[in-house]
Amino acid sequence: VISEGRIRSIAIVGGGTAGWMAAAALTRISNGAPLEIRLIESPEIGTVGVGEATIPAIQRFNRFLGLDEDDFVRKTQATFKLGIQFRDWARLGHAYLHPFGTFGPDVEGVDFHQWWLKLRALGDQTDIGEYSLANVAAGLGRFARPGPELAKVPSTLNYAFHFDAGLYAAYLRGYAQARGVVRLERKVVDVELRAEDGFILALALEGGERLEADFFIDCSGFRGLLIEQALKAGYEDWSCWLPCDRAAAVPCESAQDLTPYTRSTAREAGWQWRIPLQHRIGNGYVYCSQFIGDDEAASSLMANLDGPALAEPRFLRFTAGRRKKLWSKNCVALGLAGGFLEPLESTSVHMIQTGLSKLQTLFPDRSFDPFDEQEFNRLSILEYECIRDFIVLHYHATAREDAELWRYCRAMPIPDALRHKIELFRSRGRVTIYDDELFITTNWLAVLTGQGVWPTRCEPTVDVGDLAAARAGLQRMRSSIREAALAMPTHLDFIEKNCRAAAVA
Amino acid sequence: MIPSIAIVGGGVAGWMTAAALANALSGLGRLQLIETAAEAPPELAEAATPQLRAFHARLGIDEDQLARQTQATFKLGTSFADWPRPGRRFFHPYGDYGTSIGTVGFHHCWLRLRELGDGTELAAYSLAAVAAALGRFARPSRDPSSVLSSFAYGLHVDGRRYLDHMRAYALARGVLAPEPRFAGASLRAEDGSIEALVLESGERIAADLFVDCSEPGLLIGQALGEGWEDWSRWLSCDRAVTVPGAPAGDLPPFTQVRGGEGGWFSHMALQDRVANGYVYCSGLLSDDAAFEALTGAMGARALGAPVFRRFSSGRRRQVWSRNCVALGPAAVVLEPIEGTNLHLICSAIERLIALLPGGACEDAAAEEYNRLSIAETERLRDFLILHHHAGAPAADLPDALAYKIEGFRARGRIVPYPGEIFQTAGWLSVLDGMEVRPRRRHPFADGLDLADLRARMQAMRTVIGQAARAMPTHREFIARNCCADRVPA
Numbered sequence: 001v002i003s004e005g006r007i008r009s010i011a012i013v014g015g016g017t018a019g020w021m022a023a024a025a026l027t028r029i030s031n032g033a034p035l036e037i038r039l040i041e042s043p044e045i046g047t048v049g050v051g052e053a054t055i056p057a058i059q060r061f062n063r064f065l066g067l068d069e070d071d072f073v074r075k076t077q078a079t080f081k082l083g084i085q086f087r088d089w090a091r092l093g094h095a096y097l098h099p100f101g102t103f104g105p106d107v108e109g110v111d112f113h114q115w116w117l118k119l120r121a122l123g124d125q126t127d128i129g130e131y132s133l134a135n136v137a138a139g140l141g142r143f144a145r146p147g148p149e150l151a152k153v154p155s156t157l158n159y160a161f162h163f164d165a166g167l168y169a170a171y172l173r174g175y176a177q178a179r180g181v182v183r184l185e186r187k188v189v190d191v192e193l194r195a196e197d198g199f200i201l202a203l204a205l206e207g208g209e210r211l212e213a214d215f216f217i218d219c220s221g222f223r224g225l226l227i228e229q230a231l232k233a234g235y236e237d238w239s240c241w242l243p244c245d246r247a248a249a250v251p252c253e254s255a256q257d258l259t260p261y262t263r264s265t266a267r268e269a270g271w272q273w274r275i276p277l278q279h280r281i282g283n284g285y286v287y288c289s290q291f292i293g294d295d296e297a298a299s300s301l302m303a304n305l306d307g308p309a310l311a312e313p314r315f316l317r318f319t320a321g322r323r324k325k326l327w328s329k330n331c332v333a334l335g336l337a338g339g340f341l342e343p344l345e346s347t348s349v350h351m352i353q354t355g356l357s358k359l360q361t362l363f364p365d366r367s368f369d370p371f372d373e374q375e376f377n378r379l380s381i382l383e384y385e386c387i388r389d390f391i392v393l394h395y396h397a398t399a400r401e402d403a404e405l406w407r408y409c410r411a412m413p414i415p416d417a418l419r420h421k422i423e424l425f426r427s428r429g430r431v432t433i434y435d436d437e438l439f440i441t442t443n444w445l446a447v448l449t450g451q452g453v454w455p456t457r458c459e460p461t462v463d464v465g466d467l468a469a470a471r472a473g474l475q476r477m478r479s480s481i482r483e484a485a486l487a488m489p490t491h492l493d494f495i496e497k498n499c500r501a502a503a504v505a
Numbered sequence: 506m507i508p509s510i511a512i513v514g515g516g517v518a519g520w521m522t523a524a525a526l527a528n529a530l531s532g533l534g535r536l537q538l539i540e541t542a543a544e545a546p547p548e549l550a551e552a553a554t555p556q557l558r559a560f561h562a563r564l565g566i567d568e569d570q571l572a573r574q575t576q577a578t579f580k581l582g583t584s585f586a587d588w589p590r591p592g593r594r595f596f597h598p599y600g601d602y603g604t605s606i607g608t609v610g611f612h613h614c615w616l617r618l619r620e621l622g623d624g625t626e627l628a629a630y631s632l633a634a635v636a637a638a639l640g641r642f643a644r645p646s647r648d649p650s651s652v653l654s655s656f657a658y659g660l661h662v663d664g665r666r667y668l669d670h671m672r673a674y675a676l677a678r679g680v681l682a683p684e685p686r687f688a689g690a691s692l693r694a695e696d697g698s699i700e701a702l703v704l705e706s707g708e709r710i711a712a713d714l715f716v717d718c719s720e721p722g723l724l725i726g727q728a729l730g731e732g733w734e735d736w737s738r739w740l741s742c743d744r745a746v747t748v749p750g751a752p753a754g755d756l757p758p759f760t761q762v763r764g765g766e767g768g769w770f771s772h773m774a775l776q777d778r779v780a781n782g783y784v785y786c787s788g789l790l791s792d793d794a795a796f797e798a799l800t801g802a803m804g805a806r807a808l809g810a811p812v813f814r815r816f817s818s819g820r821r822r823q824v825w826s827r828n829c830v831a832l833g834p835a836a837v838v839l840e841p842i843e844g845t846n847l848h849l850i851c852s853a854i855e856r857l858i859a860l861l862p863g864g865a866c867e868d869a870a871a872e873e874y875n876r877l878s879i880a881e882t883e884r885l886r887d888f889l890i891l892h893h894h895a896g897a898p899a900a901d902l903p904d905a906l907a908y909k910i911e912g913f914r915a916r917g918r919i920v921p922y923p924g925e926i927f928q929t930a931g932w933l934s935v936l937d938g939m940e941v942r943p944r945r946r947h948p949f950a951d952g953l954d955l956a957d958l959r960a961r962m963q964a965m966r967t968v969i970g971q972a973a974r975a976m977p978t979h980r981e982f983i984a985r986n987c988c989a990d991r992v993p994a
Contacts, residue, residue, distance in 0.1 A: 363949060369915045375920065424873055
């Protein structure tokens with residue numbers, strides 16, 4: 001009686017990272033309830049996987065699936081990531097790291113960073129990175145997983161991965177298929193809607209097959225085969241804040257040193273990513289077509305590789321923004337089908353993960369109560385906007401005036417919530433975090449100061465504190481962090497010892 | 506730069522602010538508190554939410570010592586009797602309910618069993634509620650694997666003694682309290698900010714920041730003209746009468762609330778007496794009738810004369826305006842049915858300290874303070890409205906509350922909002938207590954094997970029951986740890 005309206009079948013359209021993450025996660029989310037999961041992917045998928053960078057929350061996803069982390073690293077040619085280096089973003093010749101993990105702990109009951117700002121105002125030039133284990137280890141090319149003891153320095157680091165997106169999808173495909181997910185290698189040629197309410201009834205596949213399901217997940221990429229082309233969800237365009245609309249991507253041969261961080265280098269009309277994998281390096285130039293042509297962008301990219309290119313550059317087009325509805329009727333969009341935010345802070349995989357987590361919380365039944373859709377969209381939009389603002393900060397808070405893109409971004413009006421955050425930080429180094437934000441104080445702190453936003457004054461509670469004790473405390477903090485970093489193996493040694501991938505033929 | 510601060514109002518809000526600022530600024534900077542001619546007498550008893558414990562800890566106040574000096578007792582939650590209608594009751598515990606099973610949240614599992622005819626109340630899955638019903642108390646454990654970490658507690662304190670404690674703390678840390686009382690404020694012509702306070706003696710007190718802790722908002726409202734947003738259409742109670750009663754035989758470790766004809770009764774047992782109150786709506790009940798009803802509800806002889814108060818639920822539109830911050834009743838007034846008066850004061854103080862100016866006030870800090878204050882007070886307002894109007898049409902409720910109720914009705918979802926004092930468990934207890942019934946629950950709660958589910962739910966109840974029975978009685982706990990120094994006759 002109780003199970004009458006339960007979702008019996010799900011069709012996932014698209015077999016990239018989003019599709020296979022969804023398929024794998026759904027086998028767990030269903031908590032043992034019978035659920036038929038089919039994934040439809042078109043046969044002509046590209047063979048070269050793009051390097052994908054992630055944030056530490058992916059560890060939760062891996063644990064949720066019960067994956068063995070070393071095995072996952074081996075199978076996806078993955079490397080470890082302690083943060084993102086931003087070169088030439090604040091100004092030409094400048095670099096900073098946005099590290100994972102925390103900066104030093106509070107001193108004398110006052111936030112660490114307030115003391116650091118106070119000492120800086122007094123002339124101490126120590127970089128904030130010296131108070132982050134991830135930052136110091138990244139600079140030394142070292143890596144180890146965080147230590148278990150919460151009171152000790154080795155526990156203050158956090159990490160994520162760089163992996164080959166194609167291999168990751170294949171890895172999750174193996175996982176999902178072993179747990180009953182059915183893969184159909186077909187092209188979707190049409191989407192059949194129910195006349196009375198516009199719900200998706202079935203997919204028409206190439207060769208005349210018809211595939212029905214109770215619920216559909218659109219992982220078809222930016223075009224949004226179901227959510228946009230069939231259901232007309234609509235798109236909110238954010239290119240006024242994020243004007244980049246193209247990317248050229250190319251892998252190249254790996255360099256000797258395996259950096260445990262992603263690198264983002266600001267270029268004339270956008271930025272270039274560098275994602276080190278075990279077998280090669282993923283590279284790409286995200287640019288604004290208004291300020292640079294495709295050929296020029298591609299040659300800039302090819303001229304800035306660590307080693308010989310392994311393919312011709314591939315081009316992508318997009319518009320920053322999100323669907324007006326990420327859940328519409330009996331369809332949820334994940335990944336690029338839901339929206340596009342450039343991967344400057346490596347959030348693409350994460351947003352697939354949080355989409356799945358929301359779907360777990362709000363999993364519908366066949367009555368499709370409008371509340372489920374409304375709540376999913378409310379939460380998704382909040383999340384998209386918070387991440388958007390964090391990315392916009394990188395473009396807006398720059399001293400660069402050497403190119404048109406940067407002059408535009410410096411002068412553009414920014415969203416109110418971001419303006420408030422910057423003003424609050426400027427006034428006394430205070431960081432405010434909105435509802436359930438992905439990026440928290442340490443992240444904002446790293447990027448605000450990295451981009452050159454400095455407070456004009458200090459917290460009054462710092463003025464009454466014991467400065468000498470704080471100075472000594474910070475000094476001790478730096479040396480224990482350095483000591484802990486030097487005790488780690490090199491990134492390469494760590495991989496050799498624990499999770500070296502098979503050589504590529 | 507350390508700001509000079511002048512506080513107006515010598516009630517509990519004023520002295521808590523003085524104490525906390527003196528502590529945060531290590532006694533540096535110039536802190537003054539000016540009393541007004543119209544100080545209301547302190548409440549008979551105040552309830553403190555669990556969050557007050559962190560406030561006391563930051564001030565270095567030992568809780569047992571505080572309890573001894575304020576005749577305090579412990580609070581595991583609030584019982585609501587004859588609520589939402591005569592004969593019905595529920596308990597709002599300070600703590601969690603059960604544990605989730607697999608990917609399914611606890612209350613969805615509970616909803617499934619209820620649908621199958623299992624009448625076990627939510628309260629059976631809350632250690633705070635079970636211990637409260639048994640009259641037992643112990644402090645929670647910090648070990649997250651222990652069931653003893655699944656609850657929190659607050660306090661009931663004697664209002665006057667608590668205020669005295671805060672005043673002594675502040676004065677000992679250098680807060681100045683000039684004798685002459687507040688007479689008025691002079692404003693700067695150029696920007697309308699406060700230039701100085703004028704005392705009855707004619708003395709003027711200048712400061713970087715003025716904190717308005719007066720009950721009527723002498724600075725924020727009368728001097729600066731910041732308006733008041735009225736919430737009485739949702740929260741119509743506007744009178745309260747309190748009477749101290751002789752101590753009863755039992756010492757409940759919770760606040761007792763009971764529905765009455767024109768409002769609600771409350772009883773908070775302190776160590777030496779019981780604080781009895783009746784909060785009512787003047788449109789439904791006269792003061793005499795209210796006093797009579799309260800006398801009838803007390804069940805013990807009165808130890809003093811009744812004290813009547815008037816109030817009106819609402820909030821100041823701008824709580825931080827120019828160089829003035831309103832804190833306490835000048836900022837927000839909400840009926841104390843969930844014992845949140847001290848909580849609102851302490852969370853406002855913490856917000857103020859986090860955004861304290863050094864010298865001149867900054868717009869960004871004021872904007873942030875106002876944003877956070879509005880979120881907190883409106884979400885608490887919604888929680889209180891739920892106690893009275895759970896069944897009202899959505900159009901008659903604030904949007905955020907209507908959406909929250911609809912989320913629970915639709916699928917047992919408890920929509921979280923920023924700034925909430927009470928979170929999932931608190932909302933769950935009141936939504937369920939108010940008989941808001943979900944149409945559906947999480948579909949995967951049905952994927953669990955029924956026999957297994959029943960066994961696991963039974964196991965949770967057993968563990969909780971055992972833990973509660975192993976606690977000392979509330980009275981024993983107090984006798985052992987924090988019995989008041991001297992019990993007056």
